[in-house]
Amino acid sequence: MAAPESGDGNNGAARMVTLISSDNTRFEVEAAAASLSQTLQLTILDGGGGGGDGIPLPNVDSATLSKVLEYCIKHAPAAANGGAPNATAVDRAELERFDNEFVNIDQSVLYSLIMAAHNLEIEGLQSLVAKKVADMIKGKSPMEIRRTLGFPDPTPEEQAEMNAHMLEYGWAYE
Amino acid sequence: MEPSGGDLAAKRSNIAASADAGEDRLSGLPDYILVLILLRLPTSAAAQTSLLSRRWRHVWALLPELRFPFFPEPLSFRDALDAHKVPLRYLLVEDEDASAGSLGAWLPAAARRVSGLFAIVNADHRRSAREEEEIGAQRGAFEIPCFQKATSIRLHDIGSYQYLMGNMAVFPDLTFLYLGIFANGHAFGASSFHILKMCTGLRRLVLGFCDPTELELKSAEFNCNHTVPQDDSLLLPLFFKNQTASEPTILVGQENLDHYEVNTGKKRAKMALMKQRNSAIDLGENR
Numbered sequence: 001m002a003a004p005e006s007g008d009g010n011n012g013a014a015r016m017v018t019l020i021s022s023d024n025t026r027f028e029v030e031a032a033a034a035s036l037s038q039t040l041q042l043t044i045l046d047g048g049g050g051g052g053d054g055i056p057l058p059n060v061d062s063a064t065l066s067k068v069l070e071y072c073i074k075h076a077p078a079a080a081n082g083g084a085p086n087a088t089a090v091d092r093a094e095l096e097r098f099d100n101e102f103v104n105i106d107q108s109v110l111y112s113l114i115m116a117a118h119n120l121e122i123e124g125l126q127s128l129v130a131k132k133v134a135d136m137i138k139g140k141s142p143m144e145i146r147r148t149l150g151f152p153d154p155t156p157e158e159q160a161e162m163n164a165h166m167l168e169y170g171w172a173y174e
Numbered sequence: 175m176e177p178s179g180g181d182l183a184a185k186r187s188n189i190a191a192s193a194d195a196g197e198d199r200l201s202g203l204p205d206y207i208l209v210l211i212l213l214r215l216p217t218s219a220a221a222q223t224s225l226l227s228r229r230w231r232h233v234w235a236l237l238p239e240l241r242f243p244f245f246p247e248p249l250s251f252r253d254a255l256d257a258h259k260v261p262l263r264y265l266l267v268e269d270e271d272a273s274a275g276s277l278g279a280w281l282p283a284a285a286r287r288v289s290g291l292f293a294i295v296n297a298d299h300r301r302s303a304r305e306e307e308e309i310g311a312q313r314g315a316f317e318i319p320c321f322q323k324a325t326s327i328r329l330h331d332i333g334s335y336q337y338l339m340g341n342m343a344v345f346p347d348l349t350f351l352y353l354g355i356f357a358n359g360h361a362f363g364a365s366s367f368h369i370l371k372m373c374t375g376l377r378r379l380v381l382g383f384c385d386p387t388e389l390e391l392k393s394a395e396f397n398c399n400h401t402v403p404q405d406d407s408l409l410l411p412l413f414f415k416n417q418t419a420s421e422p423t424i425l426v427g428q429e430n431l432d433h434y435e436v437n438t439g440k441k442r443a444k445m446a447l448m449k450q451r452n453s454a455i456d457l458g459e460n461r
Contacts, residue, residue, distance in 0.1 A: 108199050114207055126210065133200070134214035142225040151198045151227065162225050171250040172221035 017049030025062035033076040038121035239264040248279035255283035263290030278316035293328040
């Protein structure tokens, strides 16, 4: 799962940093990949996360962090190049394929991911997951959305409330 | 990148199990995350999520941008705007043939809520001038309220309406104004002049002239102060037909309009810029 060595200014050997999840699992990852997180980037630029220290991430559990880092490692080379000039159509298509497959996961993992992406300020991941969830909602009736998202079926009382509310929201329908 | 400890697999299966149990976990996310998701939906779909549960009732009201490809039902739209919980940095409403009365019903609510760009596009500019005049008379007049906080307003093709400026309506923060108007319409003379008088902070003005008998794409554009960096996001493409052969005169009563460009295609447009000196400038042929 190692990313190609991108210029890190460190004589070829890519600089590594250690991230520590909320449940105390340590992840060693290239600084370039971790730097996709705006939050981590500052710490890493200051020389943090190296050696035995590690950067604690009290809001991210190991399952989520491992998924986040999978995204970062895949996207780090393109981010380092700024998308150009050696990003070919093939590279872009490969990233798109990766992204589509990457979000093809359980809803609960998606939600943990979007929280982590927000906390770590990883813009690409944040919009990738937001788009995925939006696509799950798009073009569906409120009942269909409830089923998709795993809402329990409404009680008769809730159903009556929904009907009344739907009248109030008539303007939102073309 | 391998975890050097912990029970990753166990954790994963725990999470998967809770999702399978039909538990709605999306509702547990904080508002700001739900807003990020709703921003990726068409506005009407986002508004409809308010039906999902009590938790969702007001999430859509936190959206900072609303886009409607139709004119919503006026009175409830007005109420919805008044109930909106955050200032709008973007409000776009686009359709054809709204009555002046229906626009007048929700415009004041929009004026209270918009702190960024406000746009109405009334997409019915394919009629003859005579038809427009007749329709305009049927539509009646509406009042343009005071947009205290808007920074940009675009009104497309509302020249066939009669519109009045609200009492004391000023647009202090408006820096960009787009008016799509008909050469023979009510908007062309006194009303435009009046609007410009009220836009005390205007830096960029675009007038689109539209004569349905002529299908050439033209526009006239005034850069009110070219030394001030323009906000590129506001430099929207202009597709407008030009004035009639009768060479209409536009009076611009803005002291800070000191630079402007005119793109009128083949025909000549005569522009008079009324500055402090009261001098009129004839641009003549320009590019």
